[in-house]
Amino acid sequence: METIESIVIVGAGQAGGWVAKTLRAEGFRGHVHLVGEEDHLPYERPPLSKAVLTGDAGDESTYLFDAPAFDALQVTLHRGLRAESVDRETRTVALDNGERLSYDRLVLATGSRVRRLDLPGSDLPAVTYLRDLADCTSLREKLSTAHRLAVVGGGWIGLEVAASARKLGLEVTVLEAADRLCARALPPRLSDFLAARHRAHGVDVRLGVGIESFRPTPDGALDVVLAGGDAITVDLVVVGIGVIPETTLAQAAGLDVDNGVVTDAVGRTVDPHVFACGDVTNHHSGFLGRRVRLESWANAQNQGIAAARAALGIDTDYADVPWFWSDQYDLNVQMLGVPERWSEPVIRGDMEAGAFTAFYLDGDMLDAVVAVNSARDIAVARRLMERRIRVNAGRLADPGVKLQSLLKG
Ligand SMILES: Cc1cc2nc3c(=O)[nH]c(=O)nc-3n(C[C@H](O)[C@H](O)[C@H](O)COP(=O)(O)OP(=O)(O)OC[C@H]3O[C@@H](n4cnc5c(N)ncnc54)[C@H](O)[C@@H]3O)c2cc1C
Structure with missing residues (x-):
């Protein structure tokens, strides 16, 4: 059997962190390189729209490992560095500081990036997004001085931000283009239930609204101009209109990419030396019996574990029932299946x-x-x-x- 001396993981998020941890738990003694463009140890994102955003929990509460536990893994963290390209012939990854890392196995755990609005004024500083800890820190600061918030997009992230902002005492308007909330993920009865709950908490939920532009007002606020000409004046906008799998690297490396990196259940790609896991995969779900791309905490962890085992050549399976949860006000919403x-x-x-x-x-x-x-x-x-x-x-x-x-x- 081919010996594996070096494993490179690109993406030091939740899935990447679980790959590193699992490689060691399975007894792998070779080099493990973890490349992450964020300046953090691997962390979990769910609290960024909940307790960490409201200030009820500190940033460190989201970390997958404390520093001693991470050191004990003996993983080389290439922190604050971006992997720029993968050469599958020479099996090397080039980083943006010029360094090249050789691999026997490569695991892509590059996650998702936010979908951005492209409208007049959407590049104004008061139009914000929430994906990582840096976004969360900046948003928390802005929420502490703002009074009026517009959330663009009534999906999970938008609704969690709306609930957190209400908790902090802001006036909140949710602007959703579809005729119901969370239309991609939830059935109509549940959408109606959530809309009623948000309204009961004082959120102005507006459905079926389009946005034309954002316009600064003379007194430093922002008008969100709606299709039809009406405007809502706010201090801050959070846009939550979904995410896109971060496949730039995989695509350039010539891997099979179709709404995510195409893999089997345990993260094997078309290249036997390359694996992928977490948000970035469009994988075969052993449970559903079809391909699916999941944006969930549970998949990031459990597919990360499976992909690490598969990369080591361990016979492994991953057929979990897809599971997702959201917390809004006093509501804990959980769902199984797709x-x-x-x-x-x-x-x-x-x-x-x-x-x-x-x-x-x-x-x-x-x-x-x-x-x-x-x-x-x-x-x-x-x-x-x-x-x-x-x-x-x-x-x-x-x-x-x-x-x-x-x-x-
Ligand atoms: C605010 C928020 C709240 C959420 N709440 C919930 C929830 O309540 N329940 C739930 O189930 N899920 C929730 N999720 C979804 C869940 O957090 C994600 O599914 C999970 O983070 C995916 O993990 P990942 O490791 O695959 O990707 P990510 O967490 O996106 O990590 C990928 C990492 O790779 C890095 N990276 C990308 N490309 C490169 C490169 N070329 N070089 C170096 N580094 C790179 C990125 O910077 C990032 O740090 C939430 C997500 C967010 C943003």
Whole structure:
């Protein structure tokens, strides 16, 4: 068997951090290079729109490892440096400081970058985005002096920022182009539920609105000019209109790229020396039986682990049920599955009271589950889905039937 002496990981985010950790946990003793253009140890992003943004948690709370734990891994962190190109012939990665790193295995964990608006005035400093710790620090400062915030995009990030800004006492308007919130991820009933909750918390949620431009006002504020000519005057704008997989490097290296780096479930690419994991992959999901690109904490971690094992030649599998969560106000929303269409849900619990689970069935199998403040239901639903247990709609809805009892089939 070919010996592996050097592994280069590009992208020192959550997935990259898990690759490094797993390589060592699996006993790999060779060189591990972790290349990250951000000036940080690997960290997790979910708190950046929640506790770290509101100041309830410090930046360091998001780090995957504290400094001693990271040092113990004996990984060379190329911090604040960008990998500029990959030469698959010579198996080298060129960094933007001129250094070249040789690899026996390369793992691309380059994540996503934000989709940007291209409108008149969208380059004004008050029009901001949230992806990394630097964005979060800068946004937190701006929120501390702003009074009026417009959030462009009613998806997960936009809604979490809206909830955090309300907590900080700002007036918040959410501007969403579609006719409902989180339309890409959620079924209509859940979109309506979230809109009602945000309105109840004082957010001005506007659906089906287009934006034409941003215009500075004479007193230092900003007009968000809507299609049709109306304007909303605010101090700050946060744009959350989705992300794009960061495939620049992979594409230039001639790997198969199609809405992400195309991989199998465990991150193998068309090149047996190159692997990918996390947000950047468009991978075969062992659970769904089709290709999917996931933008989620759970996938960044678990596909990172799988890709590290695969890179070492360890027989490995990754067939998790896709799982995502969001926290907004006192709501914990969790979802399982990536349905291609939404059926009529079976509701267990009380939507009005804000504690319920919506089950979406395909025949008598669970296709997706969305739970609000019902984490225990999610734990059982995950096992029902993993084991592909047939379910009965009446029993799912019946609060007198313990969900666990359905695990017996
Ligand atoms: C504000 C926010 C809140 C979120 N909340 C949730 C949540 O509640 N629940 C949930 O499930 N998911 C959430 N997510 C999504 C989750 O954080 C991502 O899916 C996860 O971070 C993906 O990890 P990754 O390592 O694949 O990519 P990333 O975290 O994007 O890391 C990739 C890293 O690679 C670096 N990089 C890219 N190209 C290069 C290069 N050429 N050279 C060097 N470095 C490079 C980037 O700078 C970045 O640091 C949230 C994301 C954000 C931004």
